[in-house]
Amino acid sequence: MTTYLRASEIIRKPVVTLGGEDVAQVKDILFDASKGRIRGFTLTGRGLLSGPLHRELLWRNVHRLGPDAVMVRTGNALEDDDSTAQSAVEEPGGGNVLGIAMTTRSGTRLGTITDAIIETGATPVVAGYELESPGHGSVLVPVAGPVTVSSERVLVPDETAEHSAGTLESFGTAAEGLRRRLEQDAQEKQED
Amino acid sequence: MLFTRAQGEDVVELSSAATLGTVTACTLAPSPARISGLRLKTRGRGGRHMLAWKDVESFGPDAVTVRDASRLRREKEIESGQQTHPDHDPIGKPVLTEAGEARGTVLDVEFDEQTGRVSRLLTAEEQFSGDDLVGVGGYAVVVGDTSR
Structure with a gap:
């Protein structure tokens, strides 16, 4: 079954391991508009006052993206901020398409x-x-x-x-x- | 047997015939789906304790027996990685499929009191086979994407 979601609905969804732990929450989508692909997600911690997590979830580490949660195999799927993920945001066409x-x-x-x-x-x-x-x-x-x-x-x-x-x-x-x-x-x- | 029927059963020490506490909840482990431990409310022993399934002598219709009180562990002392950690308590947790779809809340667990094997997880609307259990964590009970 094909399901469609608005990107804005993915924001704030929990990132949950197959072991049932919520390890993070989606802060924003790393998006490659030119290829039409999702590169991954930036994350925040879970809970009301938790700040940004300086970690990213790259698409290759996502198990499934569902209507109620982003599923990952284990907490190891989260990667520390690294240069590859950072540069994705800077690439032309890889940035924000909202408002254009x-x-x-x-x-x-x-x-x-x-x-x-x-x-x-x-x-x-x-x-x-x-x-x-x-x-x-x-x-x-x-x-x-x-x-x-x-x-x-x-x-x-x-x-x-x-x-x-x-x-x-x-x-x-x-x-x-x-x-x-x-x-x-x-x-x-x-x-x- | 449904787990909600076992809630409130006395946990009895065989060496003394004394009641050590009552069953309040359980923890589950997957593949194969089974009860890994019982959560107990204990009297005069300082709060909540855990009894690992392997230390249950017998799970009867009215009481659970255990060899002696030394088998009980304080819940606070159980580390988060262990199968009997309270995070693995399924009752009241949302069911998420491994495809990330919410499918209700676990209300009850059907299990075999001889082996501890879990045959079904029940929500208000649905039941999931124990074979489909992927994991139980602090946030959710995760099941395979096969059953609908």
């Missing part, structure tokens, strides 16, 4: 990104974005095909605009629709 514009390749601005939609499961990917769109309010748009990210905008194929959804429940259908459409277009191009 989504624009089609032919130059139509679809809206401002307010959240990312994560497809959960064994290999989670960024399946789309939530946009605040002038005149339409909040819409969920899937991403597929060539996506280019700069610090100012995310550029998506024109077809993206036709496959948006209003709710997370209908997002799967929209994502599947866009995927098929882009496949079809690619086939037609080959046949020409």
Whole structure:
């Protein structure tokens, strides 16, 4: 079963070992927008007044990302802050996509990104974005095909605009629709 | 037997026939799922104690017997890595699948009083086979992602 989550919902979720211990809490998502991947999470301690943990959870150490917890095998899955994880945040396109514009390749601005939609499961990917769109309010748009990210905008194929959804429940259908459409277009191009 | 039925049973010392305390809770260990220890409320011995399952002589319908009081350990002295640490008490903890999905709260545990093997974990809505138990920790009871 494919489940979609807003990235903002993952924040503050507990990180739980298969032994049932909560070892940390998600502070933020280390996100590689250009590849559409989650690199990992930054963490805070559990509890009301606990400060940031100077440790990170890299994706390869995540057992499963679920709707109620991020599961890891053992507490050893948390890594001390290291240079690889740090540099991920600094990379172009690896930083914050919130507040930047989504624009089609032919130059139509679809809206401002307010959240990312994560497809959960064994290999989670960024399946789309939530946009605040002038005149339409909040819409969920899937991403597929060539996506280019700069610090100012995310550029998506024109077809993206036709496959948006209003709710997370209908997002799967929209994502599947866009995927098929882009496949079809690619086939037609080959046949020409 | 359901563990909630065993709660309140007297723990009796065989050498003296005296009551050492009463059963309040248990701790579980996985693969195979089993009761690793009993948590006791003791009288005049300074608070809570733990009785490892291997030191239970007999688990009867009305009393649990133990050879002598030296088998009891103070709960405070049990280190966190040990199977009988109170963190491994499942009752009242949320069930999380290994896929990270919450599935209710453990209300009861069905176990075999001869062997201590756990056959089922019960929540208000569901039951999970003991075979699916992955771990019990301070935060949650983790089960495999197979049963639904």
